[in-house]
Amino acid sequence: MNKLILSLPIILIFIISIFLLIFLLQNKDPNVPPSALLDKKIPPVNLVDLFNDNKLINLSNLKNKEILINFFASWCAPCKVEHPLLFQIKKQNPNLYILGINHKDKKHDAINYLNQDGNPYDFVGVDKKGLIGLEFGVFGLPETFLINKSGKIIYKYLGPLTKKVITNEIQHLL
Amino acid sequence: MISLIGFSGLFFSFLLSILIFVIYFFQNKKYSEKILYYAIYSSFVCILISFFSLMFAYINSDFTNYNVFQNSHSSKPLLYKIAGTWSNHEGSMLLWLVIMIFYNFLFSFNKTLDNNLKKLTIFFQTLLYLCFSSYVLFASNPFLVNSIEMNEGLGLNPILQDPALAIHPPMLYFGYVGFSLILSLAIAGLILDKINTKWILVTKNWTLFCWSMLTGGIALGSYWAYYELGWGGWWFWDPVENVSLMPWIAGLALVHSLMLTQKEQLLKRWIVFLSILCFSLSIFGTFLVRSGILTSVHSFASDSSRGIFILILFLVITSFSFIVFIFKSTDSNKNLNLLFLNKTSTLVINNILMIVACITILLGTIYPIIIEVISNNRISVGAPYYNSTVLPILLPGFLLMSVAPALSWQTNKLPKLKSYLFSFILMSIITLLVSYFTFFNTWGFIGIFLSLSIIGASLISFYNNYNNYGLKKFIIYNNALIAHIGVGIMIMGITCSSVFQSESNLSFSINETKEVNGYIYKLEETKIYNKKNYQELVGVFKIYKNNKIITKVKPSKRYYNVSKMITTEVGIYRHWFQDFYIILGSENDNKWSVKIYQNPLVNFIWFGVVLMIISGLIGIRKK
Numbered sequence: 001m002n003k004l005i006l007s008l009p010i011i012l013i014f015i016i017s018i019f020l021l022i023f024l025l026q027n028k029d030p031n032v033p034p035s036a037l038l039d040k041k042i043p044p045v046n047l048v049d050l051f052n053d054n055k056l057i058n059l060s061n062l063k064n065k066e067i068l069i070n071f072f073a074s075w076c077a078p079c080k081v082e083h084p085l086l087f088q089i090k091k092q093n094p095n096l097y098i099l100g101i102n103h104k105d106k107k108h109d110a111i112n113y114l115n116q117d118g119n120p121y122d123f124v125g126v127d128k129k130g131l132i133g134l135e136f137g138v139f140g141l142p143e144t145f146l147i148n149k150s151g152k153i154i155y156k157y158l159g160p161l162t163k164k165v166i167t168n169e170i171q172h173l174l
Numbered sequence: 175m176i177s178l179i180g181f182s183g184l185f186f187s188f189l190l191s192i193l194i195f196v197i198y199f200f201q202n203k204k205y206s207e208k209i210l211y212y213a214i215y216s217s218f219v220c221i222l223i224s225f226f227s228l229m230f231a232y233i234n235s236d237f238t239n240y241n242v243f244q245n246s247h248s249s250k251p252l253l254y255k256i257a258g259t260w261s262n263h264e265g266s267m268l269l270w271l272v273i274m275i276f277y278n279f280l281f282s283f284n285k286t287l288d289n290n291l292k293k294l295t296i297f298f299q300t301l302l303y304l305c306f307s308s309y310v311l312f313a314s315n316p317f318l319v320n321s322i323e324m325n326e327g328l329g330l331n332p333i334l335q336d337p338a339l340a341i342h343p344p345m346l347y348f349g350y351v352g353f354s355l356i357l358s359l360a361i362a363g364l365i366l367d368k369i370n371t372k373w374i375l376v377t378k379n380w381t382l383f384c385w386s387m388l389t390g391g392i393a394l395g396s397y398w399a400y401y402e403l404g405w406g407g408w409w410f411w412d413p414v415e416n417v418s419l420m421p422w423i424a425g426l427a428l429v430h431s432l433m434l435t436q437k438e439q440l441l442k443r444w445i446v447f448l449s450i451l452c453f454s455l456s457i458f459g460t461f462l463v464r465s466g467i468l469t470s471v472h473s474f475a476s477d478s479s480r481g482i483f484i485l486i487l488f489l490v491i492t493s494f495s496f497i498v499f500i501f502k503s504t505d506s507n508k509n510l511n512l513l514f515l516n517k518t519s520t521l522v523i524n525n526i527l528m529i530v531a532c533i534t535i536l537l538g539t540i541y542p543i544i545i546e547v548i549s550n551n552r553i554s555v556g557a558p559y560y561n562s563t564v565l566p567i568l569l570p571g572f573l574l575m576s577v578a579p580a581l582s583w584q585t586n587k588l589p590k591l592k593s594y595l596f597s598f599i600l601m602s603i604i605t606l607l608v609s610y611f612t613f614f615n616t617w618g619f620i621g622i623f624l625s626l627s628i629i630g631a632s633l634i635s636f637y638n639n640y641n642n643y644g645l646k647k648f649i650i651y652n653n654a655l656i657a658h659i660g661v662g663i664m665i666m667g668i669t670c671s672s673v674f675q676s677e678s679n680l681s682f683s684i685n686e687t688k689e690v691n692g693y694i695y696k697l698e699e700t701k702i703y704n705k706k707n708y709q710e711l712v713g714v715f716k717i718y719k720n721n722k723i724i725t726k727v728k729p730s731k732r733y734y735n736v737s738k739m740i741t742t743e744v745g746i747y748r749h750w751f752q753d754f755y756i757i758l759g760s761e762n763d764n765k766w767s768v769k770i771y772q773n774p775l776v777n778f779i780w781f782g783v784v785l786m787i788i789s790g791l792i793g794i795r796k797k
Binding site: 003006007009010013014016017019020021022023024026077078080081 | 322324326328447451454461465467481482485488489492493496497499500503540543544546547
């Protein structure tokens with residue numbers, strides 16, 4: 001009986017640890033609030049091409065394609081870090097349409113940045129004033145969204161993509 | 175280069191600790207003792223080299239170091255470059271190691287304990303160090319090199335750029351990490367079956383020191399939250415505050431029960447349990463904060479693999495300790511001298527109350543996690559839960575506190591009972607009168623009554639204990655009373671600043687005056703300043719009373735260029751009996767929205783805490 005009482009703390013510790021472990025393994029991040037846009041249709045916004053002012057696309061017209069939308073800017077260092085990984089995604093999924101949205105940036109800087117580091121995007125849209133970012137509820141750069149064939153947002157990631165995120169999360173959804 | 179030096183320092187201190195670990199088993203060999211101590215010293219030197227080279231990288235803005243790149247910026251003032259060393263996850267874990275080995279280093283000079291016990295304690299402390307240094311080496315290395323060339327860093331979160339916060343982590347860690355030595359002492363004592371008077375004296379001194387540091391660390395954090403976050407309060411029951419409060423309460427219970435054991439040689443098993451509990455709660459807190467499980471102001475970059483590493487460390491260390499505890503702990507066969515009202519019984523009650531409070535806080539902190547695992551719903555447990563559970567638990571403890579130091583160990587009698595009774599009655603009449611003439615509030619009444627009776631009774635005990643042995647001895651022997659007066663003053667501050675706080679939301683245009691509680695506030699002008707790493711917009715307020723100007727207060731908003739963050743800087747005028755606390759809001763049609771708090775007696779909280787720390791440090795001198 002006495003030993004049982006003495007073992008109480010250790011039993012308690014194990015129970016608590018099991019809960020914590022399950023929680024950790026679920027990989028939830030309380031710092032990222034669930035996006036209100038998840039499972040919703042993408043906002044129907046028009047995008048102007050970075051390289052050609054006369055070229056326009058409307059997001060809601062991009063049907064029957066899986067799209068990865070990546071918000072970036074030349075002034076954003078973490079974007080520079082994740083940049084090579086976008087090429088990797090493109091290589092692994094040739095059919096994926098990668099859409100870059102250049103957020104609150106100078107046109108000249110953005111073009112220079114893509115010339116230097118390469119352009120992994122199928123299309124680069126301009127969001128000079130950040131209004132499109134507002135539609136998507138962008139917190140900070142970089143931010144990445146995944147859209148399925150019926151035009152619904154199925155995934156969102158805040159911060160620079162990592163190899164782990166791509167293999168564990170994004171590849172599973174594609 | 176500097177990263178390489180730093181990493182080598184870390185690695186060599188790890189190797190030297192392995193040497194200490196191994197050499198313990200060859201104790202009988204010639205020179206082994208000398209090698210053991212020299213290994214401790216050199217391991218300490220190595221980790222210092224490692225720590226200072228990281229600091230050097232921060233001061234030099236060496237962005238080839240990934241950690242510096244992530245958390246610093248060349249335009250930061252020097253103080254925050256230095257503090258930047260420990261205001262991120264990896265750097266703070268390195269500080270953790272430095273302090274852990276520092277305690278081992280200091281302890282190696284101990285002359286009170288017998289040699290076997292001392293060496294075994296060093297052995298366990300080294301083992302703990304090996305656990306944590308392998309964590310730093312393999313999962314949170316601060317010396318990673320940047321893969322791409324960077325000219326500029328990402329900057330430190332602006333709200334962390336504050337003098338109080340620069341010294342808050344080291345102080346907190348001296349408490350948190352110091353409990354590791356208490357754990358090592360407990361396990362070594364258990365295994366050698368040497369929980370005796372010497373052990374208790376040594377443990378008491380180290381516990382008092384760690385506990386005082388932890389008190390200071392928590393108070394600094396809370397002081398920072400008071401003037402930096404601009405929410406009008408100083409304690410928010412944030413998960414991070416809770417996890418620091420739990421080891422603090424356990425440490426407090428430990429300090430008190432060590433006193434009991436000193437006098438009567440009792441409760442051995444209980445103090446060993448508390449010694450283990452303190453550091454277990456420290457690691458548990460570290461896990462909760464570092465794994466990113468909880469949302470709070472201390473959100474370090476979260477990474478679940480790190481979380482699992484710390485969770486495993488927590489499991490291994492605590493389960494090992496508690497298993498030793500189960501099989502080795504023996505209780506003395508003397509029974510407790512429990513009477514209706516003597517020192518022993520009040521100390522036991524106080525210990526029970528503290529542990530219940532600790533468990534209540536623990537439950538509130540991990541409840542959301544358990545619920546989310548079971549039902550996938552996200553709930554939050556906030557201040558109402560803690561206020562309505564923890565406070566009532568502590569109340570009887572506060573009441574007992576006022577007389578406990580004056581009680582006798584052996585009998586039920588309270589010497590000079592009449593003077594205490596008289597002071598209680600007097601205090602309740604005063605409190606009643608005061609609340610009748612101001613306005614009655616139950617919590618306000620209870621708080622003021624408790625605080626006055628604690629202070630009153632402690633002063634009476636001071637008077638009764640007075641003798642001619644000299645001031646120094648007198649203070650050392652009555653240091654518990656100083657701490658209790660500190661608590662009394664703190665309760666007064668807490669009660670008044672929370673119950674009698676006034677909050678008003680106003681809008682000002684330039685040169686407009688408004689009246690709040692008899693004071694006239696005037697917004698005189700707004701100015702814009704350009705500082706080294708931020709731009710500041712300052713609102714200049716003048717406060718008048720009876721047409722006389724009392725002071726100028728300058729709340730402001732800062733825009734930090736690097737992190738593109740706006741922070742609100744509270745303007746505070748500290749008066750003896752109340753703080754004028756002004757927050758500048760946004761502008762609309764030339765009207766500024768302004769929040770004004772008047773917080774009575776906030777200074778009492780900080781003053782009370784300082785008394786508690788001083789008393790804790792004085793207690794170390796007590797034999």
